[in-house]
Amino acid sequence: MTLTEDRARKNPTPSVRRRTDPDPAVRSQGGQRFLLLGLVLASAYSLFPVWWLIVAATKDRTGLYQSNGLWFSGMHLWNNLHQLFTYEDGIFLRWTANSLLYAGVGSLGGTLIALATGYGLARFDFPGRAAVFACVVGSFLIPIALLTLPLYLLFSEIGLVDTPWAMLIPCLINPFSVYLAKVYTEATIPFELLEAARLDGAGELRIFVSIVLRMMTTGGATVFLLAFVNTWNAFFLPLTVLRGEENWTLNIGLYNWSGKRLESGVDLTSLVLTGALLSIVPMAIMMVAMRRYWRTGVTLGALK
């Protein structure tokens, strides 16, 4: 078991590694050069906005408005960070903590529920199973507005609007996570193993906790990562259900700051850019730390 699991981990998409030599005809130098040129240009297009953001975050106001955007002029990053963290009594830190809380706790709960559901759907035949799965797939097509507006009304009736619960509760139910969990269960949990465990007298809950969850660490990590990214990126839901700025997420905070200039004439561009750069950092850390998981996740995402 560990061997196959290990192999699956090292080689999440086996076909990707199969070939090492390029196709013969493209070995011709002109062809390769053309390909490389195209890819280098595309990479430059992909990277230059990020580069610009990094450079901009190191400039003070005059530098931002007057110097060349693609190169440094003076090192004011620390000053900018200091301003960012002290502006309005450090509200930016509060937003960061909120985002981490919603994305972290919400995704963890959502992942556990999704794994249980995916396992139930993939490995048991119960009446109504097809209907549950139809709900999962069908919900991919439901527009966010159709869910979020009535949810806002319902939450406001039970007094949840403007509390962290308004963000956390919706994270618990994520049909796409359930779909992924089902696919992963089908790929990693053989029926025979479950039968053997049952013959040994293990209860269903025990089987799930000590066998299934353990074998599903790769799948679970992918589900968690994608849910985390989703919540971190969420915009419409927090904009709708969070009114007071002490509960806002980073996204809503940055959105609000970026609108200040037209609204009240306060130019927070420098803070917005430094904050934007910082809000990428947790995402980058997650992505790098879990690189081998999310690549399979992205590919599976296509099945949605």
Add this chain to the structure above:
Amino acid sequence: MIHSLRWKGAAFTLPFQLGFVFLYLVPIGYAVYQSLFRTQQSGLGLGGASERFSGLDNYQQGLTDSAFVSSILRVVLFACVQIPVMLFVSLVLALFLDALSSRAASRFRILLLVPYMIPGVVAALVWINLYSPDVGPLTPLGKLFGADWNFFSPSMVWPSIGNLLTWHGIGYNMVIIYSALQAVPRELFEAARLDGASEVRIARSIKVPYVRGALVLTGLLSVIQMLQIFNEPALFRNVTPQTVNDSFTPIMIIYNQAFNAGNYHYAAALSVLLALILGVASFLFYRLTSREAD
């Protein structure tokens, strides 16, 4: 024993089922219910508001609301341009990667995926500043070549948003198409080469038809997202409210009706309409594109 096993299996899905009822079915039912009512001001607005059943009036109003209809047409028209461009670029890059050695391919793949790692709101903020005539490098760059472009003007705002979405989406779509390409049996290429087919011909006649399924899926996902576009225009509205007004896209109208006009009933009806349109659009897209593949 088998019987009890079934119910135990169902129990694993119970938390999800309960949550789905409360977070999906009840809200949708509530939205449909709300959409059938209207707020009526009694006694010249002094006697307070009362809810009155109005049947399908909200729907009728929505279907004849020129702002709503034109916001949908605007988004559909935009989707017809941006999605094919994005998918074409993603396909070309995936074909390029596929022709490289796998080590070189994996390096470029990571670089091209960097935008996908940037949160959508941050991506929009960055591009808005790149476009900005005050701080962005693109306006001086245009002047260098004698072009005096304004990325926030009415004629430029969709191309500006389109470029942002394309930049953000290329990597993701490319990875999906690329992994579909990797699954094509290599023997096919050898056979075609022996028959004297050129690389371009092989790409066009073997590789592209093989990844059609991936293209349909990425296209469908993009269509669904596009009809619900909100974040990017909302952020653009922060810098250029004259061009990006509050009824620029369908979701912006719905949000505005609900929270600025306080007209939940109408907003609910518009959300249901949008859901129906989304369903029909996805169905048509799927039928059209998969028939082509036959």
